Amino acid sequence: MLTIKRLIGVIAVLTTCNFATAETNLIKVNQAKDANGKYAMAMVELALSKINRKYEIQNIPGELTQSRNIKEVESGNLDIMWAATNIEIEQQLAPVRIPLYRGLLGHRIFIIHPDSQSKFDTVKTFDDLKKFTFGQGRTWADSQILEANGLNVVKVSKYESLFFMVDGARFDAFPRGVQEPIGEIAKYPNLNLSIEKRIMLVYRMPFYVFCNKANRQLVEDLEEGFNKAIADGSFDNVFYNDPTVKDVLENVNFDDRLVFELRNPTLPADTPIDRPELWLDINKIKARKQQSVSLH
Numbered sequence: 001m002l003t004i005k006r007l008i009g010v011i012a013v014l015t016t017c018n019f020a021t022a023e024t025n026l027i028k029v030n031q032a033k034d035a036n037g038k039y040a041m042a043m044v045e046l047a048l049s050k051i052n053r054k055y056e057i058q059n060i061p062g063e064l065t066q067s068r069n070i071k072e073v074e075s076g077n078l079d080i081m082w083a084a085t086n087i088e089i090e091q092q093l094a095p096v097r098i099p100l101y102r103g104l105l106g107h108r109i110f111i112i113h114p115d116s117q118s119k120f121d122t123v124k125t126f127d128d129l130k131k132f133t134f135g136q137g138r139t140w141a142d143s144q145i146l147e148a149n150g151l152n153v154v155k156v157s158k159y160e161s162l163f164f165m166v167d168g169a170r171f172d173a174f175p176r177g178v179q180e181p182i183g184e185i186a187k188y189p190n191l192n193l194s195i196e197k198r199i200m201l202v203y204r205m206p207f208y209v210f211c212n213k214a215n216r217q218l219v220e221d222l223e224e225g226f227n228k229a230i231a232d233g234s235f236d237n238v239f240y241n242d243p244t245v246k247d248v249l250e251n252v253n254f255d256d257r258l259v260f261e262l263r264n265p266t267l268p269a270d271t272p273i274d275r276p277e278l279w280l281d282i283n284k285i286k287a288r289k290q291q292s293v294s295l296h
Contacts, residue, residue, distance in 0.1 A: 024054045027079045027218070030069055031059040035183045035244050036207070040082035043100050044209060046238055047225025055221075065157060067139045076212055085206050086141035086266035094213045097272050098226040099206035101179065102239060102280035106205030106264075108142070109252065110134075110173035110196035111166055111181050119172070120196050126150075126260050129199070133171040135162045141266045142175065145203055149262045167191040175201060178252050179244040197253070203262040206271060230277060 032041045041057070048055045060078065072078040074092050084105060085095055099105075112120065123129055130150055136143040138155040146153050154171040156162060163184070166174045173196060176184065185193045211218050229235035239245055272278055 024056045025218075027055050027057045028060055028077070029057060029080050030064050030072070030078055031061045033063075035180065037082065039242050039244065040100055040207075040209060042238055042242070043226070043229075043235070044080065044222065046229050046234060047222050050225040050228040050234075051221050053217075053221055065139075065159070066137060067157075070139075070210075073210060073212055076214070079215065079218065080209055080211050082207065082209050084141045085208050085210075085268060085271070086144065087268050088266075089141070089210065090268045090270075092213075093210035094216070094219050095208040095210050095268075096219055096222045096226065097206070097208065097270065098223060098230075099208065099278055101177065101207045101245075102278060103204065103206065104179055104245070104248070104280055105177035105207045106203045107178045108175040108201040108203075109178050109181060109257075110175050110199065111163070111185065111193055112173045112196045113167060113169060113192055114194040116172055117194070117197060120198055123199060123258065129260065132173060135165055135171040135174045137162070141205070141264075144266045145205075145262060145264050146175070146201075148265045163188050163191055163193065167193060177205075177207075179242075179248045182247045182251065183244055198256070198258055200254070200257040200259045201262055202259055203264045204267055204271070204273065205264065206267075 027044075029041070032038045045057070048057075064072065066081075066083055069078070069081045070083075070089065070092055073081050081093075082100070083089060089095075110120070119132075130152070133152045133154055134146055135154045135156065136146065137159055138157050143153050143155050154165070156165065162174050165171060167188075178200075181195050185191075185195070209222060211222070226235065229238075240249075
């Protein structure tokens with residue numbers, strides 16, 4: 001039989017274990033306002049719901065550029081961020097190597113001024129495309145990819161400036177992931193913007209969650225959660241029901257576009273290109289869109 005003293009000791013140990021199990025870990029993140037950020041946070045919340053460790057997300061308000069966001073996570077002031085990956089970012093932060101958009105972000109269409117459509121209608125070869133100028137963020141991996149493939153890039157620091165600059169003809173086009181332009185154009189109703197109708201650039205472009213390199217536990221927990229969500233189908237459920245992805249399936253004319261495949265020299269060597277379940281095949285997008293049409 002347990003003596004009272006031993007019984008108290010056992011209760012103390014069990015209580016300590018319960019407190020440890022119930023411990024909540026805080027994740028500080030710059031508050032998501034754009035469509036990519038909201039989608040990334042939906043995926044983070046899904047991943048965290050699949051694991052046993054408890055986390056609480058604390059949203060820190062304020063507008064941060066990507067470069068500033070990287071520094072805040074690197075310094076430990078924030079715990080996670082999201083971005084298209086490249087070698088430089090992966091040298092600074094630890095990626096969770098699950099492409100949140102399943103590679104869809106690497107399918108790029110253009111935001112243009114409507115008056116420019118007639119110029120793009122004349123494009124027949126990639127050399128024709130090299131005559132145009134393209135706006136991008138200064139620190140974005142896409143800037144390096146476009147330049148490496150011989151395109152002329154105008155780089156700026158502030159994301160919002162790119163919409164005003166394309167409206168003002170400071171460059172010809174603003175390439176975006178296929179899921180981005182519809183919502184983005186809607187945010188700027190006073191600007192004269194439209195989606196270019198004929199051309200698509202395609203390259204491998206994983207969009208990851210990144211953590212501080214010292215926080216290996218969070219990286220492992222998120223990876224575990226994402227993989228469980230992929231296995232049970234809930235990852236795809238969030239992906240296909242995201243409003244911007246739905247807009248892509250309903251409104252982007254994949255079949256009619258002239259596609260140029262680009263190389264991505266910024267793609268880190270550890271990118272999981274050997275895991276087909278992580279990547280979306282553009283032919284499956286077409287098939288899904290055709291199936292959706294046939295059901296109506």
